[in-house]
Amino acid sequence: MADYSESSIYARIEVNRLIDFKNHIFTKYNESEMKSMMESIEDMGVTDPILVRPHNEYEGMFEIISGHNRVQACKRLGKRDIHAVIYEELKDDSAAELMLIETNIKKRNLNDFKISEKAKIVARRYKLMKNLNKRKDQLSDIERSKFNELEKDNPFNIGTRQIFYYVQIDDNLTTGLKDLCDSGKLGVKSAVELSYLSDAEQDVVRSFMLDGNKLSYHKANIIRKKAESVEISIEVLNDIFNDKALKKKPEKTFKISPEIIEKYFPDLEDEGDIQMTVELALDQYFSQSS
Template identity: 80%
Template sequence: MADYSESSIYARIEVNRLIDFKNHIFTKYNESEMKSMMESIEDMGVTDPILVRPHNEYKGMFEIISGHNRVEACKRLGKRDIHAVIYEGLKDDSAAELMLIETNIKKRSLNDYVISEKAKILTRRHQLMKILNKRKAQLSEQIHNNLTQGLKDLCDSGKLSIKSAVELSYLSDAEQDVVRSFMLDGNKISYHKANIIRKKMESAEITIDVLNEIFKDKVSKKKPEKTYKISPEIIEKYFHDLEDEGDIQMTVELALDQYFFQSS
């Protein structure tokens, strides 16, 4: 199964924003199985996050890849949201369907299905693997014909993913050389960034300055330091003999050190 980990994020998603996978071929839980799952969720919560991707047609909605029964159980229990892994880069329908099949096979043994359903699952899995293998060959050809040797070497060494290499293969040789130099300086290019670079080339030549602009870190707002005040009652009770603020702080630190030392 393809690795989409570089473009996945963890989040809690409202259950009313989740839509069933359009090509879902698995039989959902019967009422007895659903009741058992609901009891488990009531006791322990949802222990495994569901897998989803942004919906191709409905903005702000997500398509369920794995977790249809967990979502249904949460809806029946009145749960507002559920923990999920969002595969933002999983846009290919065949790849998404294969992920659905693979994850369901791992969670539920093929022996759990009747023969006709098992045959349907394995047949569809074989069809999808053929489709994806053909596309993989096409991507390899795209890389072979259009990627400079410098970026091929980075790809072979594992410093550049296949998906990223395909995006960068659309750049001119000179632009690819710029990207290679940028990477040799210690910069990693994810598929998401490679996709941005490819789109950027349509309106501007890819130079070091352009790459620096794409990769510049967002200036994060410095969080204010947390400060806590000691109430007058506590000061009167424990620090009535101390007037210097530094002495009070040192006493608090020593007391905390002793407390956590004894607790460890």
Template identity: 35%
Template sequence: MKKVETFASIFGEDHSEVPSEKQDGTTSLKLDDLIPFRNHPFKLYEGDRFNDMVESIKNYGVIVPIVVRKVDDKYEILSGHNRVNAAKEAGLTEVPTVIKEGLTEEEATLIVTETNLMQRSFSDLAYSERATVIATRHTAMKKQGVRNDLLDEIEKLSKAPDLSADSTFRPMGEKLRSDQNIGEEYGISPRNISRYLRINELSAPLKDLVDEGKIAMRAGVDLSYLSQENQEMVEAIISENTFKVDMKKAALLRKHEKEGNLNWNTAQKIISGDMLKSTGKVKPFKLEPTIISKYFNPNEDKKAIEKTIEKALDFYFSQMKNQSHDIEEGEEMIE
């Protein structure tokens, strides 16, 4: 009987061929053919969590297929960045995949955010990640005709054995079809929803600084109104000097941009705190009783004392000003 050679034995295992779909609707794709989602907004696993995933894949393989879409001659990952990284570390060359076609950019982004949210509770996300989830959901809920059939399918595909049982978890289709607003779903006020939407307008480096605590969240809201150019300038100043930005500094930066006089020097003075020191109010203080008794008798009226002190200070500072002026004139004569 003549031995029939397989396709792989003739052309080799690495022969590039259109992926064949399995009976369960998944396809095996080579890891080298995968690229990450552009500007992926979520933090990837590190440390023990990543190592545990690597060990699991070594023992059982990639159980839950990743989700991708074709981009040119590659496949862009929509769901499964951590699984792909762990599979590479575990020594795999291929992973089970679901290829989605005909997606709009909004639908692709929605898959990225929803499948990430399904693995972790909202409270576990960093500020920038929460902002991405809320902004994406907000856009989707404003649009009509959201593809719930697509979301239901992705929800089924993404059900891993260790999904969080947190109370914030609900199937994607239910989330988008619910009459509840976003604030009720995540247990945050409409005002905070608005703040997260503003945080989403920050540049990526400033979002990282918010996550790191170098920019207070509410300060980040003010900074989100700055132009992209000024956001880059602010990020450079903070990173170069390891400064932090609070609400007062952020409000000053926004005010100066609105007035058209925000430049590097001004921004640096604000962010370093020098401008706040120079424009801040003098802290209230009390004169020691011994000083009062030295110049005033015990029965003196309080208002009268304050008026006398004010006059004395006016005289003192006028004398100091005249003295400074005389010194400057003397220096000019020497020159």
């Protein structure tokens, strides 16, 4: 994570002077997780200070960058104040949001999130970096220095292809299909294929899947190609799933041994991420070979 220590101040701040970050994209703790945090704070106090910046609209108030759950736990416990690090020079909203993403990922591994949440986080960081890169000259010296550090960083341990997949899912996949991703009924690569359909067509596919039809990547790819010439409907989907030629052509599958996973993917747990990494490596290998 980028270091802003030269522009920070350590202090205790009253919890009633703290306001949630306006573009907070992370899911807050559920009741069970919150109670566990409250018990920890009662036993040991807040061992890790929250991160804040002066609020740009309300004088005397502070915007939380990291520590939303800790602040909520302290409020519920009746705590008057909390230990905080104040970043007085962190005035750019995009730079502050990048810091929010970094600190949350440091505390909560990306693989702890649902696919739709993961897509939102990855896509948001990508867009923030792109936005800041266009206007480096508008940043303060400290913010510009830290942005240059962030450009070299890869907090998610994923490649360019995976980033593209997640951006595509976040931008174009309907909420209904994102829910199927989160429940494990729709794979990441299949979701990317379906994200090219119109919202209405995606709703048709969702209804078809909820009727008990399993959708493989192979069929999702066929649906995407079919949508280039016809509107996807239940009838079209039935034709695709009942195509005898497709049934006679079994899908090719392969397994990766646990040893290879441990050697090459120690930081990746999601099967979709591993599959995308393998695909990217093969793309690079065959492009170099040719």
